[in-house]
Amino acid sequence: MAKAFIAHHLPVAWALAIAATESEFQPDRVNMSRGDKRRGGSYGLCQMSLQTARALAPAATPGDLLEPAKNAAITAMFVVTLRRRFGNDFSDIVSAYNSGRPLERAPDSTRNVHVPRALRNLDLYATEAAALEKLYAIH
Numbered sequence: 001m002a003k004a005f006i007a008h009h010l011p012v013a014w015a016l017a018i019a020a021t022e023s024e025f026q027p028d029r030v031n032m033s034r035g036d037k038r039r040g041g042s043y044g045l046c047q048m049s050l051q052t053a054r055a056l057a058p059a060a061t062p063g064d065l066l067e068p069a070k071n072a073a074i075t076a077m078f079v080v081t082l083r084r085r086f087g088n089d090f091s092d093i094v095s096a097y098n099s100g101r102p103l104e105r106a107p108d109s110t111r112n113v114h115v116p117r118a119l120r121n122l123d124l125y126a127t128e129a130a131a132l133e134k135l136y137a138i139h
Contacts, residue, residue, distance in 0.1 A: 001019060002129075002133070002135075002136055003069075003072075003136060004069070004072035004076040005072070005079075006136050006137075007076065008076040008079070008080050010076055010079055012133050013122055013126050013130075014090060015046075015072065015076070016122075016125035016129050017090075017118050017119075017122040017125060018046050018075065018079075018094065018097065019046055019072075020125065021094070021098075021114065021117050021118040022042075022045070022047035022098070023044065023046065023047050027044055027045050028044075029043070029045075031043075031047060036049060039051035039052065039100055040054075043065035043066055043071070044065045044066050044068065045068050045071045045075075046071055046072065046075040048065050048074055048075055048078070049100060050062060050065065052078060052100065053074045056077045056078055057077070060074060078097065079097065082096050090118070090119070090122060091111075091119065094114070095111050095115050098110050098114045098115075098118075
């Protein structure tokens with residue numbers, strides 16, 4: 001995950017916070033409930049929806065999204081898009097990411113429940129993220 005986010009000039013802490021919040025770092029997680037099902041399901045470490053993945057990588061398959069490196073790469077591409085829209089406001093980025101509504105304000109349920117959890121994970125993984133950024137900057 002770190003390499004994909006570094007390649008797109010994104011903070012590694014964002015990658016870790018998204019993966020922790022979305023799947024608890026479970027690369028084989030699949031979600032077919034509610035809105036996720038309407039978007040083709042959400043898959044892998046970052047619970048990337050198939051619909052969103054195909055908007056960024058048209059040949060993406062559910063199997064691709066269950067591969068951590070591919071999931072991270074597509075997630076990083078999407079986060080770049082969200083960063084263009086919301087700047088460096090991680091709350092807005094993670095809210096739009098989770099809600100599946102990148103161009104509009106996320107519902108209050110996302111902003112009130114999901115975002116605080118993601119912000120806690122952002123703080124929790126900040127040290128690990130800094131270490132990974134240093135490690136990959138050397139190589």
